[in-house]
Amino acid sequence: MRNLLEGLNPEQKEAVITTEGPLLVVAGAGAGKTKTLAHRIGHLIERGIPGEAILAITFTNKAAKEMRDRVLELLGKTSRVGNWGPPAPGIPWIGTFHGLGGYILREKGGVLDIPRSATILDQDDSLKLIKQSLTREGVDPKEFEPRRIQSLISRHKGNMGTAENIATMTRNQRLGEVLKRVFIQYEGELRTSHVLDFDDLLEKTVRLLEGHPAIRDHYTDQWHYIHVDEYQDTNEVQYRLVRLLSGSGKNVCVVGDSDQNIYSWRGASIANILEFEEDYPGAKIILLEENYRSTQNILTAANSVIAKNTMRKEKNLFTKNGDGEQLSVFSSYDEGDEARFVATRIAGLLRSGISPRAIAVLYRTNFQSRVLEEALLYSGIPYQVLGVRFYERKEVRDVIAYLRASLNPRSTLDIARIVNVPVRGVGKVTLEKIFRGEKDSLPKVMQVKVATFFSLLANIKAAAATMKPSQLIAHIIRETGIEKMYSGGDLSAQEGEEDSERLANIHELVTVAKRYDAFSDTDGIEQFLSDIALESDQDTMKPEHDAVRLMTVHAAKGLEFPYVFVTGMEQDLFPSRRSQDESKDLSEREEERRLFYVALTRAAKKVFLTYTSFRTIFGQRQVNVPSEFLADIDDALINFESHDGEATQFKKKGERISLLGWDEDNDDIVYV
Numbered sequence: 001m002r003n004l005l006e007g008l009n010p011e012q013k014e015a016v017i018t019t020e021g022p023l024l025v026v027a028g029a030g031a032g033k034t035k036t037l038a039h040r041i042g043h044l045i046e047r048g049i050p051g052e053a054i055l056a057i058t059f060t061n062k063a064a065k066e067m068r069d070r071v072l073e074l075l076g077k078t079s080r081v082g083n084w085g086p087p088a089p090g091i092p093w094i095g096t097f098h099g100l101g102g103y104i105l106r107e108k109g110g111v112l113d114i115p116r117s118a119t120i121l122d123q124d125d126s127l128k129l130i131k132q133s134l135t136r137e138g139v140d141p142k143e144f145e146p147r148r149i150q151s152l153i154s155r156h157k158g159n160m161g162t163a164e165n166i167a168t169m170t171r172n173q174r175l176g177e178v179l180k181r182v183f184i185q186y187e188g189e190l191r192t193s194h195v196l197d198f199d200d201l202l203e204k205t206v207r208l209l210e211g212h213p214a215i216r217d218h219y220t221d222q223w224h225y226i227h228v229d230e231y232q233d234t235n236e237v238q239y240r241l242v243r244l245l246s247g248s249g250k251n252v253c254v255v256g257d258s259d260q261n262i263y264s265w266r267g268a269s270i271a272n273i274l275e276f277e278e279d280y281p282g283a284k285i286i287l288l289e290e291n292y293r294s295t296q297n298i299l300t301a302a303n304s305v306i307a308k309n310t311m312r313k314e315k316n317l318f319t320k321n322g323d324g325e326q327l328s329v330f331s332s333y334d335e336g337d338e339a340r341f342v343a344t345r346i347a348g349l350l351r352s353g354i355s356p357r358a359i360a361v362l363y364r365t366n367f368q369s370r371v372l373e374e375a376l377l378y379s380g381i382p383y384q385v386l387g388v389r390f391y392e393r394k395e396v397r398d399v400i401a402y403l404r405a406s407l408n409p410r411s412t413l414d415i416a417r418i419v420n421v422p423v424r425g426v427g428k429v430t431l432e433k434i435f436r437g438e439k440d441s442l443p444k445v446m447q448v449k450v451a452t453f454f455s456l457l458a459n460i461k462a463a464a465a466t467m468k469p470s471q472l473i474a475h476i477i478r479e480t481g482i483e484k485m486y487s488g489g490d491l492s493a494q495e496g497e498e499d500s501e502r503l504a505n506i507h508e509l510v511t512v513a514k515r516y517d518a519f520s521d522t523d524g525i526e527q528f529l530s531d532i533a534l535e536s537d538q539d540t541m542k543p544e545h546d547a548v549r550l551m552t553v554h555a556a557k558g559l560e561f562p563y564v565f566v567t568g569m570e571q572d573l574f575p576s577r578r579s580q581d582e583s584k585d586l587s588e589r590e591e592e593r594r595l596f597y598v599a600l601t602r603a604a605k606k607v608f609l610t611y612t613s614f615r616t617i618f619g620q621r622q623v624n625v626p627s628e629f630l631a632d633i634d635d636a637l638i639n640f641e642s643h644d645g646e647a648t649q650f651k652k653k654g655e656r657i658s659l660l661g662w663d664e665d666n667d668d669i670v671y672v
Contacts, residue, residue, distance in 0.1 A: 004016065004039045004042045004043045004046060004074065005017075005039070005043075008035075008036070008039060009032075009290050011286055011287060011288050011289070011290070012032060012035070012036045012039070012288060014286050015036050015040060015253075015286045015288070016036065016039045016040045016043045017043065018253075018284055018286070019040075019043070019044055019047070019225070019251070020251060021250060021251065021282060021283070021284065022246075022250045022251075022252050022253075022276070022280035022282065022283035022284070023252070023253040023254070023283065023284050023285075023286065024231075024254055024256075024273070024276045024277070024283055024284070024285045024286070025253065025254070025255040025256075025285075025286050025288060026256070026257060026258075026285065026286070026287045026288065026313045026315055027255050027256065027257055027288040028257055028259070028287075028288060028289055028291060028315055028317045028601075029257065029259075029260065029291065029293065029294075029302075029317070029597075029598070029601035029602075030291040030292055030293030030294055030317075030560065030601060031288035031289065031290060031291055031292070031317070032288065032290075032292055033229070033255045033288060034063070034066055034067055034070065034229075035070065036255070036288065037056065037067060037227055037229060037253075037255060038067055038070035038071045038074060039074065040227070040253065041054055041056060041071050041074075041092055041094075041225075041227065042071060042074035042075060044225055045075065045090075045092075049224070049225065050090065051075075051089075051090040051091045051092045052089070052090070052091070052092070052093075052222070053222070053223060053224045053225060054092035054093070054223065054224075054225045054227070055092065055093050055094075055100075055223040055225070055226050055227065055245065056071075056092055056093070056094040056095075056226075056227040056228075056229070057095065057096065057097055057100055057226075057227065057228050057229065057242075058095075058096060058097075058228075058229035058230060059096060059097065059229070059230050059233060060096065060558070061096060062558075063229060063230070063558065064094060064095050064096050064099070067094055067229070068094040068095075071092060071094060072091070075090075075091075077090075077091065093223070097202060097238050097241070098198060098201045098202060100205075100241075101200075101201035101202045101204070101205040101241070102120060102196075102201045104205050104208065104209075104219065105118070105196070105200075105201065105204060105205055105208070106118075108208060108212075108215050108218070109204065109208065111208065111212055111215070112204060112207070112208055113191070114194070114196065114204065115194055118194050118195060118196050120195070120196050120197075120198070120201065123150075123198065126150060126197045126198065127146055127147065127150055129186060129189055129190070129193075129195075129197075130146045130149055130150050130153070130182065130186055131146045132189065133182050133185040133186040133189055134146060134149070134182055136185055137178075137181045137182055137185050139178050139181070139182065140423070140425060142420040142423045142424070142425060142426075143423045143425070144175065144178050144182075148498075149178075149179060149182055151498075152166075152169045152170065152179060153166070153179075153182075153183055153186065153199075154197075154198070154199050155169065155266070155267050156169055156183070157199035157200070157202075157203045157237070158199060158202070158203070158235045158236060158237050158266075158267045159235070159236045159237070159267060160203060160206065160236050160237050160240065163180055163183050163184050163187070166179055166180050166183050167179060167180050199237075202237045202238065202241060203237055205241060206237055206240045206241050206244065209241070209244040209245075210240070210244065216244055217247075219245055220244075220245060220246075220247030220248070220249075221247075223245060224247075224249060224251055225251045225253070226242065226245055226246050226251065226252040226253065227252075227253050227254075227255070228242055228252070228253070228254040228255065228256075229255050229256075230255070230256055231254035231255060231256035231272060231273050231276075232256040232257055232258050232260060232261040232268070232270060232272070232273045233256070233261065233263055233268045234268065234269070234272050235266070235267035235268050235269060236267065236269065239269070239272050242254070243279070246280075250280055252280065254273070254276065256273045257273075257313075258270055258273050258274055258311065258312045258313045259306050259309070259312055259313075259315075259594055259597050260557070260594060260597070260598055261273070261587075261591070261594055262553075262554060262557065262591055262594050262595050262598055263554075264587060264588055264591055270311060270587050271587075273313070274311060274312075274313065285313075287313075287315050289315050289316055289317055289318060290317075290318060290319065290320070291317045291318065291319040291321075291601075292319070292321075293319075293560055293601070293604050294317075294319060294321065294324075294601060294603060294604055294605075295319065295321050295322060295323060295324025295325070295604070295605060296318065296319050296321065296322065296323045296324060297323050297324050297325065297326055297327065297637050298324065298327065298600060298601070298603055298604075298607055299317040299318060299319055299601075300634070300637060301327055301600055301607070301633045301634075301637050302317065302597050302600040302601050303316050303317055304632050304633055304634065305593060305596055305597055305600065305629055305632045305633065306593060306594065306597040308593060308632060309590045309593050309594065310586070310590070311586060311587050311590055317601075324605060324606070325605065325606050325639075326637055326638055326639040327606075327607045327608075327609060327633065327637055327638050327639070328345075328606070328607070328608045328609065328638070328639045328641050329569075329609045329610075329611075329630065329638050329639070329640050329641065330608065330609070330610045330611075330640075330641045330642070331610075331611060331613065331626070331640075331642070332610055332611065332612045332613070333612065333613055333614060334612050334613070334614045334615060334616065334621075335368070335371045335612055335615050335616065336371060336375075337612065338371075338567060338568075338610045338611075338612050339371045339372045339374065339375035339376075340375055341610060341641075342361060342372060342375065342376075342565050342567065342608070342610065343375040343376055343378070343379040343381060344379075345565070345608060346359055346361075346376070346379075346381055346548060346565075347379055347381060349563060350381070354562070354563065355546055356381065356382050356383070356546050356547050356548045357546050357547060357548075357549070358561060358562040358563055359548045359549070359561060359562070359563045359564075359565075360548070360549045360550075360551065360556060360559070360561040360563070360564050360565070360602065361383075361548060361549070361550045361551075361564075361565045361567065362551060362552065362553050362556055362564060362565065362566045362567065362599050362602070363550075363551075363552060363553070363566075363567050363568050364552065364553060364568050364573055364574040364576060364595075365501060365504055365552065365568075365573070365576075366390070366393070366501060366504075366505065366552060367390070367501075367504045367505045367507070367508040368567060368568050369385060369390055369550055370390040370508055370512060372550060372567065373385065373390065373550065376548065376550075381548060382545065382546065382547040382548065383547050383548040383549070383550055384545060384547040384548070384549055384550065385550045385551070386549060386550065386551035386555050390505070390508070391532055393502075393505055394502075395482070395486070395502040395505050395506050396505055396506060396509055397417070398417065398418055398421045398482060399473065399476055399477060399480075399482060399506055399509055400509075400529070400532060401414040401417045401418045402414075402418050402457075402460060402476045402480055403460065403464075403472070403473070403476060403525070403529065404529065405418060405457055406457040406458070406459075406460035406461040406464065407461060407464065407525075409454070409457065412435050415431075415434075415435075416431060418480075419431060419453060421480070421482065421485075422480070422481040422482065422484070422485045424449055424452075424453060425449065426446070426449060426450065426453070430442060430446055430450070434450060439451075456479065456480065459479065460472070460475070460476055460479070463475050464522060464525055465522065468516075468517040468524065469513040469514070469516040469517055469519070469524045469525055469528050470510050470511075470513040470514035470516075470517055470619050471517075472513070472525065473509055473510045473513045474510050474618070474619055477506055477507075477509075477510070482506060483503070483506070486499040486500075486502045486503040486506070487499070487503060500578060504617070507617050507618030507619075508617070508618075510618050510619040511616045511617065511618070511619055512528075513528055513619075514616070514619055516528045549561070553566070553595050553596075553598060553599045554595070556598065556599065556602050557598055559602060560602055560603075560604060561602055561603060561604065562603070562604045562605045562606070563603065563605060563606050563608075564599070564600075564602050564603035564606070564607050564608070565607075565608040565609075565610065566596075566599045566600070566607065566608070566609050566610070567610045568610070568611065568612070568615075569609050569610060569611040569626060569627040569629065569630055570611045570612060570615065570624040570625065570626060570627055571624065571625050571626065571627055571628060572624075573615070573624070573627075574592070574595075574596065574627055574629070575592035575593070575596075575627065575628065575629070576592060579591065579592040593629065596627075596629045609630065611624065611626045611627060611630070612624055
């Protein structure tokens, strides 16, 4: 084995050789945490610790594979696939939280009546079982959306919740009552069928270890050294699992960064990393502040932004990579102007020899991707969207299906898709009779519901003859009840975030349709539908393609790119309006700033920040002011770009930028 301390900085070396007792490694973005963990594990084995006595846990298969490969390389061993089955001789157990839970349950789950052969359900199978549970409880799955039920149950299990308190997951009393009944039925179905869902792998493991001390002792005797990556992202069940496995020796090393906690809406608790010393008295803390990814200008900007947060472990990133280029800030007129700027700058990078895969375009919410995609497509720039394409999103497809079904009543696919969007209580048998032309055989109440639905389609068809495309889409959203469905005021924070995203997407569809308003008669509608169909058919990009990556900032976590564009830097968009709600706790309000910090630190060489003075949402132009985050960055770090290449002048020092309007004579934006 080679010298494991060679090539490490002093802080990394200290983390590697500190092997006994609890250790918190606060590792900033790009600070080499994976390398540090791998060398620490190798150092333990070099000291004579059996590989079987070492456990390392992370969150994703990608991260686990990277850590496993690095450790095996240090040990001079051949890589193996996964960690299912007995541990290999001399090799640490390195995998994900869920993989660890599955391993323990396969070994010891019999005491909970979980056989070794128990099936692990994927998300789709779990959803089917939830639908069955709704039906068995006499609850219409079309009244209570199964995916919402699935999401609430998942988060509840992550909080180690029970049937008695699951109703607290929502402020909607009726939904809470149904949730409890379905949860009990669902859990019963899981047990009866000898199956586990994804969340059971952790929740059942913790209950096993908490309820059976002898089994807990078996694993604490087996694993004397515990390593946990991305500790700031742990939720309640993961926190408890780490505590249980750390045993009396408390030889637990956790690595994380409170400044990168951006998943509170999934249950991740920043308190787990902030209170580590309280949970593990005598813990040692080591800061990894040297960044190996970014330039100093990028890090200085990131440091100044995150310094305003109070719920954090203090640190200050630095690098030996040099100052690098200034951050570029571009003030655009509207989202189209913003997208053209992004496409133009990317085209310039490509001409200079930069590979498309070296470039990422980030945005706060998914609806922003549509105009960016169009600009890149028009410019002939290859791109890949991480996540669902705009026109493939369910809520967008639902609105389009209403339009197509109204124009073509024979389109059974579209009718089947939206007959219960929103809920109308039309079942499969009824739908089959409708398609067979047997409406008259339906019960009178159902006949009324069906007639009302088809009357709505006729109303949309009549409106299509007189309304412009953008007006018609807004009409559909309003008259069908889709807008009301996603505007509920009695939702939990998690539900509200999801529905707010969906509402923004269908509003964005109105903006898309507005471009077709200049067509005469129904030509605009026909062209609109034709273009959408073509766009959907072009979704053929594969991960291995050399393409610019488009994604939300959340999706960019853990990734890095030489060149990063962060778009939509406007107040109420980034930071989001929802994040500024005074009813939220401090950690939630500070999360948007952590999210921007993550966005900045994805970049190695250059950051481009863009914002618009006007952004059209739901067909209406909104006046914006730049994000407060921009004012946190020193002017010396910024190159203010404009269309003609000259610096854009506006006040920023300690003041919020105020927009006066558009100067028609000079074709520019006026600020004070």
